[in-house]
Amino acid sequence: MRRRTPPPPSPLPQREGVDPVRVRLPGDGHWATVGEHLAERYGAARAEDVDRMFAAGRIVGADGRAVPADAAYVPGMFVWFHRDLPAEEPVPFPLEIVYRDEHVVVADKPHFLATTPRGSHVTETALARLRRELDLPALGAAHRLDRLTAGLVLFTVRPEERGAYQTLFRDRLVRKVYEAVAPYDPGLALPVTVRSRIVKERGTLTAREVPGEPNAVSRVESAGHRPDGLARYRLTPETGQTHQLRVHMSALGVPILGDPLYPEVTAPGPAGDFRRPLQLLARELEFTDPVTGAEHRLRSRRTLAAWMSYDTWGGGHDDRQ
Numbered sequence: 001m002r003r004r005t006p007p008p009p010s011p012l013p014q015r016e017g018v019d020p021v022r023v024r025l026p027g028d029g030h031w032a033t034v035g036e037h038l039a040e041r042y043g044a045a046r047a048e049d050v051d052r053m054f055a056a057g058r059i060v061g062a063d064g065r066a067v068p069a070d071a072a073y074v075p076g077m078f079v080w081f082h083r084d085l086p087a088e089e090p091v092p093f094p095l096e097i098v099y100r101d102e103h104v105v106v107a108d109k110p111h112f113l114a115t116t117p118r119g120s121h122v123t124e125t126a127l128a129r130l131r132r133e134l135d136l137p138a139l140g141a142a143h144r145l146d147r148l149t150a151g152l153v154l155f156t157v158r159p160e161e162r163g164a165y166q167t168l169f170r171d172r173l174v175r176k177v178y179e180a181v182a183p184y185d186p187g188l189a190l191p192v193t194v195r196s197r198i199v200k201e202r203g204t205l206t207a208r209e210v211p212g213e214p215n216a217v218s219r220v221e222s223a224g225h226r227p228d229g230l231a232r233y234r235l236t237p238e239t240g241q242t243h244q245l246r247v248h249m250s251a252l253g254v255p256i257l258g259d260p261l262y263p264e265v266t267a268p269g270p271a272g273d274f275r276r277p278l279q280l281l282a283r284e285l286e287f288t289d290p291v292t293g294a295e296h297r298l299r300s301r302r303t304l305a306a307w308m309s310y311d312t313w314g315g316g317h318d319d320r321q
Helices: 034-042 044-055 126-134 159-170 244-251
Strands: 021-024 078-081 096-100 104-109 150-156 175-183 192-199 208-210 216-225 230-237 280-288 295-299
Touching: 034 044, 096 295, 104 126, 126 150, 150 159, 175 244, 192 244, 208 244, 216 244, 230 244
Parallel strands: 150 280
Antiparallel strands: 021 078, 096 104, 104 150, 175 230, 175 280, 192 208, 192 216, 216 230, 280 295
């Protein structure tokens, strides 16, 4: 099997902990110039942005020099540029480190902070923050947590080792335990293992269960309940489908508190409204380090706000143990 030649190093530095966009011109195509290809690639909605970046010399080649819009199209050529950073509402909660060595960083992510840059969340992400705060520009994520979910996320320090850690998650060699707060249902027999087939179409907000061979398996256990009608649940996913735990808890009739998508999509709050975080926490990560052989069992120090008080829940921050 022919190995693909790795791309050349980026001629542009990171900006605010965010990598530049890298585009490889396709090996075949009808474009006469680089500008024609990028205009078609990004469409009419971004045509003015592309024109402006060319005019400002912000689109560069491997040598770091500006590539003009009328430069001849060369199949396989790479170009780089920085997108304009979106205006973002700062997430006012700390990103804590629970473990760090020369190979990995395990962070305790707060609610509302995305794991990696995507869409409108770019600099206000765990990855960008850690790159800046720890001065580790090569840091990368081995897996992801939903933006609304708090808890443990594993990052890799060395790019050449990232694949080994990503393989742990792909091959289900990482034991993950979550904690959730949801309504208490005395008629729900626990523990229970939920198996279903979950799909999520591109462009849709929610995932859904469909008939077919199960691809999502979650074990749900009780971790206690209170007189106010709330319960705490211990959730152990055996698979990693998008929104899996949220879908399964909703299907059991006990949707996770603060969930804006399940069982029904609710209107998002205004920007900067952090009063009702999703009550889901990635509590534990347990794995054998594929590089050092060390056994790791790591635990989040966060607690779920809804479980900390018998008062009407309107928590605006993460309490600490």
